[in-house]
Amino acid sequence: MTTVHPTPRTPPLVEQLKGGLDAPICLTWELTYACNLACVHCLSSSGRRDPRELTTAECFSVVDQLADLQVFYVNMGGGEPMLRKDFFDIVEYSVSRNVGVKFSTNGTYLDAAAARRLASMNYLDVQISLDGMDATTNDAVRGEGSWAAARRAMDHLAAADFGEFKISIVCTRHNVDQLDDYKAMADDYGAQLRITRLRPSGRGVDSYHDLRMTNDQQRQVFHWILDHPDVLTGDSFFHLNALNTETGGENLPGLNLCGAGRIVCLIDPIGDVYACPFVIHDDFLAGNVRDDGGFAHVWRESELFTELRQPQSAGACASCGSFDACQGGCMATKFFTGLPLDGPDPDCVHGHADDALAAIGQGVAPRPSQDHSRPGAAVPVALTRKI
Amino acid sequence: MTVTETTPDTALPESAELRADDVAETPADEVVDEVLVEEISIDGMCGVY
Amino acid sequence: MPDTETTAPRPGATPATAGFDPAARYRLSPRVGLRPEPFGALAYHFDTRRLVFLKSTDLVDLVNALADHPSAAAAIDHTVEPRRRSAFVTALASLAESGVVEPAVEPLLEHPA
Numbered sequence: 001m002t003t004v005h006p007t008p009r010t011p012p013l014v015e016q017l018k019g020g021l022d023a024p025i026c027l028t029w030e031l032t033y034a035c036n037l038a039c040v041h042c043l044s045s046s047g048r049r050d051p052r053e054l055t056t057a058e059c060f061s062v063v064d065q066l067a068d069l070q071v072f073y074v075n076m077g078g079g080e081p082m083l084r085k086d087f088f089d090i091v092e093y094s095v096s097r098n099v100g101v102k103f104s105t106n107g108t109y110l111d112a113a114a115a116r117r118l119a120s121m122n123y124l125d126v127q128i129s130l131d132g133m134d135a136t137t138n139d140a141v142r143g144e145g146s147w148a149a150a151r152r153a154m155d156h157l158a159a160a161d162f163g164e165f166k167i168s169i170v171c172t173r174h175n176v177d178q179l180d181d182y183k184a185m186a187d188d189y190g191a192q193l194r195i196t197r198l199r200p201s202g203r204g205v206d207s208y209h210d211l212r213m214t215n216d217q218q219r220q221v222f223h224w225i226l227d228h229p230d231v232l233t234g235d236s237f238f239h240l241n242a243l244n245t246e247t248g249g250e251n252l253p254g255l256n257l258c259g260a261g262r263i264v265c266l267i268d269p270i271g272d273v274y275a276c277p278f279v280i281h282d283d284f285l286a287g288n289v290r291d292d293g294g295f296a297h298v299w300r301e302s303e304l305f306t307e308l309r310q311p312q313s314a315g316a317c318a319s320c321g322s323f324d325a326c327q328g329g330c331m332a333t334k335f336f337t338g339l340p341l342d343g344p345d346p347d348c349v350h351g352h353a354d355d356a357l358a359a360i361g362q363g364v365a366p367r368p369s370q371d372h373s374r375p376g377a378a379v380p381v382a383l384t385r386k387i
Numbered sequence: 388m389t390v391t392e393t394t395p396d397t398a399l400p401e402s403a404e405l406r407a408d409d410v411a412e413t414p415a416d417e418v419v420d421e422v423l424v425e426e427i428s429i430d431g432m433c434g435v436y
Numbered sequence: 437m438p439d440t441e442t443t444a445p446r447p448g449a450t451p452a453t454a455g456f457d458p459a460a461r462y463r464l465s466p467r468v469g470l471r472p473e474p475f476g477a478l479a480y481h482f483d484t485r486r487l488v489f490l491k492s493t494d495l496v497d498l499v500n501a502l503a504d505h506p507s508a509a510a511a512i513d514h515t516v517e518p519r520r521r522s523a524f525v526t527a528l529a530s531l532a533e534s535g536v537v538e539p540a541v542e543p544l545l546e547h548p549a
Contacts, residue, residue, distance in 0.1 A: 236433055258433055259432040
């Protein structure tokens with residue numbers, strides 16, 4: 001008889017996760033679409049508050065539901081979450097129910113008093129958003145004064161002895177050469193650096209082609225991340241693992257798979273549940289927490305999430321030797337560039353999507369379903385170096 | 388030519404796990420192949436900004 | 437174990453145990469959320485922010501029973517068949533390193549007569 005291997009008692013971890021869990025491990029919760037900034041690539045097209053926002057009581061109910069599911073923590077954002085008058089109430093309630101809070105802010109409202117209040121709280125992580133090493137680079141994307149506001153917030157956190165906070169940067173064509181500078185700045189603050197991938201989501205739909213990295217820059221980022229294992233990435237660069245032929249098979253750290261609808265999801269300011277924050281579009285809307293059965297029902301029973309938890313076809317990528325490493329890239333990035341989901345990522349390092357992308361006519365790619373931008377507040381993309 | 392009957396313990400390069408699985412022959416061997424704990428990175432996971 | 441990135445603990449977070457001693461008594465850390473799953477459980481440490489998968493319901497039972505025994509070794513011997521013992525010792529050592537289990541401090545309660 002042929003040799004028999006011991007039967008695995010459980011499927012490999014990655015297969016467990018692809019099939020979805022009974023509850024998210026964590027999730028993103030956008031508290032408001034209101035924002036004082038108008039970043040050119042905002043994934044939620046934020047600016048104006050939506051009048052249908054969840055009330056304070058509804059937010060507390062969401063916290064209760066997450067606690068019951070034992071969701072370990074929430075990533076709160078928006079828009080600018082600190083613009084909600086009940087921001088601290090929601091955060092403190094969440095922590096009291098053992099749902100940890102990490103929140104992302106542009107720092108404008110993180111004054112000295114807020115910093116002290118945050119420093120006094122149990123399980124609370126803060127992430128300051130920045131997109132450049134100096135005001136010129138940053139403000140071109142996030143608006144005049146935004147860099148200064150972020151730096152002030154970081155100074156307040158330091159003064160309040162908050163401890164380690166995160167600085168989070170979206171990698172673009174214009175800031176990728178500043179990675180070492182970001183690392184140095186984070187080190188100076190005793191902060192943790194996080195770099196993430198730009199997706200053509202929200203307002204990013206329009207700025208994507210001006211801001212997306214070149215393939216050479218992608219390779220640069222891939223190797224830089226490997227050289228700096230203490231830098232976080234939100235697992236957002238796994239499409240670059242196709243470059244592991246240059247590293248003897250070494251992949252980026254992390255899960256290297258899409259968790260949307262499987263391990264994570266988004267709750268938006270009006271209670272809509274999407275697969276992830278980068279697909280705020282009707283095609284990826286799973287339900288609403290205000291529906292019967294609340295969040296748990298959406299997570300466990302929605303058609304969309306059930307479908308995402310089925311084995312996904314490699315499609316056009318099946319014949320590519322890199323598929324195991326890159327998993328075909330990012331669903332959101334494919335969707336908003338008009339590419340099929342069962343095919344290569346637009347930023348496929350092998351260039352397998354280049355022809356298809358070039359062939360996509362104007363107006364074909366999906367637009368975000370909603371736009372909360374404040375009229376006239378758009379930040380012009382001043383740095384538009386074409387590839 | 389006779390067909391050589393191969394058995395798990397003689398034909399192929401051995402690993403400890405294969406040998407350990409044949410409990411009847413080597414009852415003292417422990418099952419060392421199980422990896423029961425796995426840690427994963429959860430910085431946001433993909434889909435969280 | 438796959439290479440992972442971990443978020444650094446906030447100041448004041450309990451550092452992970454340096455070594456695992458099977459002769460010592462252990463318990464599930466009160467700083468950990470243990471969430472049952474069909475395949476075992478997820479364990480999330482709220483101070484270190486580390487997430488660990490326990491890939492066996494037997495291991496989950498063991499972790500929950502740890503504090504009821506005078507030593508980790510006794511707990512293992514009570515709940516696990518001998519041929520799986522070393523895998524479970526390794527597993528507990530991993531869990532001790534990540535802080536999911538820690539040395540027990542409260543006294544072992546004897547069963548009432």
